[in-house]
Amino acid sequence: MKAIKAAILAAALGLAAQQAAADDYPVDTVTLVTHSSVGGGSDVFLRELAKYLGPKLGANVIVENVKGGSGANAMARLVASPADGSVFYATTPTFIYTSLLSNPEATYKDLEPLVNVFSDPEVIYTAAGSDFKSLKDVVAKAKESRGTWGAANPASLERQLLERLKTAAGVEAAIVTHEGGGDMMINVLNGTLDIGVGEVQELQSQLEAKQVRILATFTADRIATQPDVPTVKESGYDVVARKFRGLAGPKGLPENVIAAWEKAIPELLEDPDYKAAYTAANLRPEFIPHDEYVTFIDEFGTDTAKFLKDSGVIE
Amino acid sequence: MANRRDLIGGLAAIAIGAGYLSMALEIRHSALDDAVGPAGLPKVLAFLMIGLGAILCVKAALAGGPARPAGPVSDEAATAEATGIRFSGIARAGGLLAIAAAYLLVVHPLGYLPSIFMLLVAASLYGGAALTWRVFAIGAGGAVFYWLLFVQLLGIPLPPGILG
Amino acid sequence: MAMFSQALDVLLTTPAVFFAIIGVAWGILGGALPGLSPSITMALLLPFTYSLDPASAIVLLAATYIGAEYGGSIPAILIRTPGTNAAAATVIDGFEMNRQGKAGLALGISLYSGVIGSLIGLVMLVALSEPLSAVALSFRPPSYFALGILGLSVIASLSGGSLVKGLIAAVLGLMVATIGTDPVTGGNRFTFGTADLLAGVEPVLIMVGLFAVSELFVQTAEQGGQIRVESRARIEFPGIALARRLVPAQIIGSIIGTFEGVMPGAGGTVASFMSYNEARRWSRHKEEFGNGSPEGVAAPETANNTVAATAIIPLLSFGIPGSNSTAVLLGGFLIHGITVGPMIFVKSASTVYGLYGGMLVASIALLFIGMAMMGPCIWLVNRPRAYLNAFILALIFSGVFSIHQSLFDLVLVLIAGVVGFAMRMLKFPFLPTVLGLVLGYLIESNYRRSLVLSGGDHSIFLEDPIAVGFLAVAAVFVIGSLLQPALAAWRSRRRGEIRDVRG
Incomplete structure (x- = not known):
């Protein structure tokens, strides 16, 4: 949405002065696409991220809401975009479920996972x-x-x-x-x-x-804010899940782009101001580097596909 | 000719019900299904539609003469009653549909502003406005107004097209 | 008292009053544009709320909601197109009044009923939040199912002449409601393999198509055949006699609006249809309904504005948005780092009281801004027919495109327009279609949820007292409206006999 872009751009421009020095990111403006509507859970998370990410990455970061089709439209938008590090999609398990359940033209397999940022317990x-x-x-x-x-x-x-x-x-x-x-x-x-x-x-x-x-x-370990609560696994049932929040881009992302993100995200997660913001929102930082994340998403997709097939929801 | 109208309506209902039923039967079963299942309600609706369509057909066939509405007359009924649109009217409405469809085809390549201008001019002329400079002036004014309202004020990304 | 002083404090120390007024004006505009629903109108403002203080931001959004619920009635009355879903019931008598040259009066009634509805809703929100949230909490899946059935029972009286046709129209709406993701399994139904249909069909698309586009088709088809009534370009408020007559309708509207607003998922559309129906049932001028009854405008317009206030109750009490509009409001809170839910009255009390104060300002501002905006609106619809229709078509196409920025939605609107045209040719009423579409998902999902809960045992519906109550009332309504023609015939025959005796 143009107005939103303008608003975010204005916010990002304020930060532009600080970033001029570290500027070796290949593009000036990075667009983060979400299928969540303005004010939705993913959207607020992303806008907060965009605010702090700009200086770390050395680029303006803006958020674009591509609604409709539970993420199918957003994935189509990504596939049609250049793989130069200018456009990324904010991923949650929804994009895998949509890919498997509705057979859209572009699925999670057509995208390249970048890095993971958070996990929601x-x-x-x-x-x-x-x-x-x-x-x-x-x-x-x-x-x-x-x-x-x-x-x-x-x-x-x-x-x-x-x-x-x-x-x-x-x-x-x-x-x-x-x-x-x-x-x-x-x-x-x-x-x-x-x-x-x-x-x-x-x-x-x-x-x-x-x-x-x-x-x-359902986490692998107990969560910090609830130390007395056992995990499901401790209770005797081996069911563990990671509800991930990360980013994915078009296939064929250049090496320098991946490297820039792998450097920026851990730094960002340590930033005291941002840390205060995401801790208050009960998000748990869980950085997963590129190579590992590709495998992770692939496995997540395979597991989910197996579950849906076994239960007969899809063929 | 209320009875013929109802006969057509009843037959249409049966056709819609049958088509919907054939799609409802294709809905996949899964282990996540509940007792009713995804196809449960659709099947009921399909049979209801067919049944109601059949009742309407029978009533229409038995009625013979123009049916008189019982109870309060809705405004829909009143409009259709008052007008009695003929085939030529339906064809004229089809023309408007064609203009609308043409807009859908051109809006992405040409962009919002020129397309909406063309839509305004075409629809005004088709609606009986005299072919003078006024049509084009009003069309241009309207297009700019809508563009200001939707694109500038509301910030909606309507297709920019050739001007973008 | 602490509440009032805190509310006053917020109003005096922040620009909330200013944003309440801006919000109302913006809301009326968005609500009046077909396709732009209250939630979209609100969402368009969200980016600007980042830079505001929390109270002003929330007030701006809530005021927009209030304005939009009223704004929807303007095109409903003037061009037979509900600007919002909840204004669909207003079309029936509102447009009829317009056709009789009483557009100004219809708009006046709608405006002042909207203001009354907002104020009553606000009182409910402030005074009865706690008991009303208990009501929301007592609603279980069987109760929601029964609520949906109660809503459907209105069909009988929306069907006009033929009940069979009304039912066919309703089933058509229910069919459209099954398109999309299955509520239990998550599989796809009737999506024809396109991702655009996954989330189902937005009711607003069907409404705009059925009402507005089909109206354009009909007018094109009968070109020049109909005499036009010039609406007087002045807003009129009802005189004392009429205002008194409207009171019962407004009371009905605000009661139904209060309860429907509180229940997540029910919403303004159902509230306005049900209050229209009830207003007719209790009216002394039943025969006027459908023929331009002022009560037929007052009841739904009171109801949908009451909903705009009481829908905030479950949001504040549980953190649960019951509708798209309250979901955007929730977004407004989230943006400012406020967690909505039971603790909000403790942790962010001043924002909440500021919201109350701002809504009061907005409800009053609605009256004046509404009056100011009405003249231009009436002037606009009095332009020559050819231009007017072209502008309406362009407006629909622009407004609908704003929902998802999707051409597919425009195609759906055109299809709905063609279907609507055919339904009018064949004399099918389409209000039952709208009702079926709005209620279909509520009914199906809660019916199936109930049976999952009970393991397939239907007695779950009889064990839920709320469900039993609603289903009983629905049964009475249906039987009543089926018997009514017979009863009327019997009465008139008796009257005839008496006359015969006298004569």
Whole structure:
């Protein structure tokens, strides 16, 4: 959107003076594309990132919202762009799900993962007033009667995690899908659901108000802000996930561009001002360098495709 | 000729229902399905549509004469009743559709400003405006106005085309 | 009292009052442009809110929402095209009044009902946030399903002459609602392999096509055949007698608006249709509905402006945006680093009270800005038909393009226009189509969710008291409207008999 671009550009220009010295990035302006609408979760994350990234990278960084098709339009925009480091797409698992579920013209396989920046811890939570004290209690209930577990969206990472947990625990629980995390929160709060799965930052306000309680996390290690909460794996079910937030570009990114990002992102994550901003937003820094990230995305895609195929959602 | 109108409407409903049903039957089953499934509601809707279409056809065939509307008359009914548009009218409406479709074809290559100007001029002339300089002046004024409103004020990236 | 002093403090120390007024004016403009929904109008402002203080930013967005909900009624009345989804019900009597040369009065009623709705909604928001959020919390999937069915029961009275045709039209709308991603499995349905249809069809596209484009087609088809009524280019407010008559309709609108606003997912469109229907049911002038009833304008316009205030309740209480518009508002909070949810009253109280104060300013400003903008609008629609129609077509194409910057959306609008034209030729009502489209997803997803919860047992609907209540009311409505013609016939026959006896 032009007005947005103008606004961001104005913000970025203020920083231009500082960056003149370190300027060896091949292009002047970097556009970060998101399929999230203005003010949406990914969008706010990206705008915050853009604010601090400019000086580190030595280029103006602007954000462009390409909505529609759950990311399909944004991927098409990327594939049609030059691979010179001027355009990147803010990736979340959504872009893999969209690629697999809807067979758009351009899929995640047509893009080249750049680096990863953050990961959002996925957690299992329940209403503060519920009887469940641990994940074991939830599974026990699902064994004797019928568990009701909530996932924010159909065919999402959350749903996949719950299906895997169901298999790992050997129970028959009803997995109820919703139209987003808020919709599901109501059903957890009013006791319709035993548990819900979501990202910590979505629960922030309810956690502070002590309306919900986290039972377990799907992360590999315990999360820093919730040191007493065990991981799902510790609870005895081998289900681990990383909900990544990174960047991807058109295929064939030049070496110097990749190197510039691999240098800029770790620096950025250490920047005290930016650190304060993303810690407040409950984002966990998780830098993954280019080579590793390519493998990671590939594996994530293969795993997801297998899950969707095994469950018969896609052919 | 209310009964013939209803007969056409009923047949159209049956056709839509049947087409929709054939697509509904193609919906994939998956292990993530619930008891109803993705095709559950569509199938019900398809049969409802076919059934309702059949009822309308039967009623139309039995009615014979022009049906009188019972109950409150909606404004849609009133319009259609008052006008009684004939085939030539439908053809004229088709012309407007063609103008609209032409806009869709040219807006990307030519850009918003020239395309909207052409749309305004063509639609005004087609709507019965006399072919004088006024049509072009108003069209140009309108195009600039919309361009200022949407592109400049609202910041919507309408296709820039040849001027961009 | 602390609340009032904090609200006043915000209004006096920040430019919030100024932004409340700007927001209303912007909102009316965006709402009046077909295709630009309240949420898009608000989203266009988001980039500018980065540089504002939090209270001004939120007030600007909320005021835009208020203005847009009113603005939608302007084209609904003047050119038979709802500018926003929630103004679809206003088209019925609003345009009819315009056709009778009473456009100024219809706009006046819409404006003052909108102001009343905003004020009542604001009172609800400030005073009853807590009990109303408890209502929202008590809604489970079976309750939402029943709510959707209750909404559909309105079809019977929107069908005009033929119930069968009304039902066909409604099923058509429900069919369109199934396009896109399946609510349970996430698989694709009826997308014809295009990514553009994945997220479903935006109701606004179908509405603009059915109402506006089909109207252009009809006018082209009957060129010169219809006599035009010049609308007087003046806004008129109702006199005391009429204002008194509108009170019940406005009360109905604000009550329904309050509850629909609080429930995530229900929204202004359903509220305005239901209050239109209820206003008719309780009116002493039932026969005027559909023929230019002022109550038929007052009820939905009160309702959708009430929704604009009460929809903020679940956002503030739970951090849950129940509609696109409140999602943008949530974005406004996020941009300023404010976490929305139960703690907001503790952590960012002054912003919340500033929001209340700003909304009060906006509701009052709506009256004056609305009046000022009305004259030019009426003047515009009195231009020669050929030019007017060309400008409307260009306006639709520009407005619709702003939703996703997609030509595909324009194609959908044209298809909907052709379908609408055919429906009018064949005398099908299309309000049931709109209703089916708006409610289809709500009904299907919650029906299936309920059955997933219960393991396929339908008794879950009978165990939920709210669902039982709604379904019972819906049943009464449907049976009532089916019996009404018979009842009316019986009454008139009796009257005839009495007359015979007398004669």
